[in-house]
Amino acid sequence: MPEHRQAPPPLLLEQLHLGELPAEQERLLLQRYGREAIDAALHELSESNTMLSARYPTQVMTGAIEARLAQRRATGRRGRLRLLWALGPALMAAAVLLMVRPSTPDDGGGVSTGVGTDPSDLEATRIKGEALEVRIFRRRENPAAAENPFIEALADGTPVRAGDVLQLGYASDKPYATMLSVDGRGTVTLHFPTAPERDAKLPKHSGLLPFAYELDDSPHFERFYLFAHNRPFPVQRVQDALQTQVEKAGRGKPPATPSLPGFDVATLELRKVKP
Amino acid sequence: MAIDIPATYDRYGAMVLRRCRRLLGDDTLAQDAAQEVFVQLVTHNDKLEDRGLSSLLFRMATGVSLNRLRSRRRHPEHPGDALLADIAAAEDPEELSAARRLLARLFDDEQPSTRVMATMHWVDGMTHAEVAEAFGMSVSGVRKRLRELQARVQSLPEVSHA
Numbered sequence: 354m355p356e357h358r359q360a361p362p363p364l365l366l367e368q369l370h371l372g373e374l375p376a377e378q379e380r381l382l383l384q385r386y387g388r389e390a391i392d393a394a395l396h397e398l399s400e401s402n403t404m405l406s407a408r409y410p411t412q413v414m415t416g417a418i419e420a421r422l423a424q425r426r427a428t429g430r431r432g433r434l435r436l437l438w439a440l441g442p443a444l445m446a447a448a449v450l451l452m453v454r455p456s457t458p459d460d461g462g463g464v465s466t467g468v469g470t471d472p473s474d475l476e477a478t479r480i481k482g483e484a485l486e487v488r489i490f491r492r493r494e495n496p497a498a499a500e501n502p503f504i505e506a507l508a509d510g511t512p513v514r515a516g517d518v519l520q521l522g523y524a525s526d527k528p529y530a531t532m533l534s535v536d537g538r539g540t541v542t543l544h545f546p547t548a549p550e551r552d553a554k555l556p557k558h559s560g561l562l563p564f565a566y567e568l569d570d571s572p573h574f575e576r577f578y579l580f581a582h583n584r585p586f587p588v589q590r591v592q593d594a595l596q597t598q599v600e601k602a603g604r605g606k607p608p609a610t611p612s613l614p615g616f617d618v619a620t621l622e623l624r625k626v627k628p
Numbered sequence: 629m630a631i632d633i634p635a636t637y638d639r640y641g642a643m644v645l646r647r648c649r650r651l652l653g654d655d656t657l658a659q660d661a662a663q664e665v666f667v668q669l670v671t672h673n674d675k676l677e678d679r680g681l682s683s684l685l686f687r688m689a690t691g692v693s694l695n696r697l698r699s700r701r702r703h704p705e706h707p708g709d710a711l712l713a714d715i716a717a718a719e720d721p722e723e724l725s726a727a728r729r730l731l732a733r734l735f736d737d738e739q740p741s742t743r744v745m746a747t748m749h750w751v752d753g754m755t756h757a758e759v760a761e762a763f764g765m766s767v768s769g770v771r772k773r774l775r776e777l778q779a780r781v782q783s784l785p786e787v788s789h790a
Contacts, residue, residue, distance in 0.1 A: 360753070362748070362752045362753050362754040362758060363646075363647065363650070363686075363752055364682070364683065364686045364748065364752065364754065364758075364762060365754070365758065367643045367646075367682055367686060368680070368682045368683070371639070371640075371643070371680065371682050373680035373682045373683075375761070378758070378761065398646075401642065401646055402642040405641070405642040405645050405646065406641075406642065409641070409645060409659060409662075411634055411637050411638055411641065412634075414637055414641060414659075414662070414663065414666075415633050415634045415637050415666075417663050418633055418637070418663050418666045418667055418670075419633060421663060421664075421667045422667055422670055422671070
């Protein structure tokens, strides 16, 4: 081991903080570093926990974790869209601001990341727009400043490429909804909720899903659907109805939107182009 | 043993994030790695240790982060962490590039990850006994694994007998 330890080993501190350090190890730790140093380190851990909890809320992180699990369980969809981290507080805030006035491909696209934007604005911003809407944002690197990525809101028909990172969002005046997509290979992917057996209750009337996607190289198009209802519904039924339309349409063609009684539907189709 | 993801994340999420941030030196990469740790925890929940999860999750966070360092050919950003880069990049018969193999080793008491051990010993400053406790194996076993790794990576510090 190193002869001169500057700070207590992180695992032992974490375990002490969690109450999981065996008593004998705790005794040795205190003997080696002294009560004062250990208390100071534990205080730093508490402050760090507070910061991390605010920065990476449990709801956001567990949503992303469950989405990854759902994607891996669905072997047919595995690898189609690579789940990524959420865009991060500043970029999420920028996307929310765009939801107030979505840009179009014609109006110049990018909006700066909003560095310095208070992430709490995510909750405070009142979203206006259509009653039911699929909202998609693309993270775009600014060629003039590679460290300063841009977020742009995508309109129907926007060209996208393999490798593009998309953040999905929604607006709905109905409390229950499911978001799915179909690609040019006819693969159906469920985006919300994270699994067909899960509750389709939207956390709020408009918002962003807690994770982003990297598009794969499937050709022709990526079409997104938002099915909304006033009451709870089995998500699997909607997924099956969409799958049926995919099979009717044939490979490489966008499927017709399933007609399901009681549902409102919004779609947004992105055009796949070669890099 | 079923995993309650929100409850487990509530209790251990900050520790995992902190560990990944420390090793990767990048918030975004750390967030991604931390999510991967919990995904792997759930995926392998039939092999979980029947005790507090802190040790297991800390090891997993270390292993996933080291894999990220290797696969992205990225060096840690903290000064003085050249050692960590050496460990992450070291050639090792225990090929850790595949997450499933990593987890198989992490969960297999006979073959814990030498790379994770090395990080905990040389980077974190844990004694052989402390590393052994974290892995649930003998001190002599830890010492032997680290000596073998050291022999393959000349720049690693001498392994003491502590």
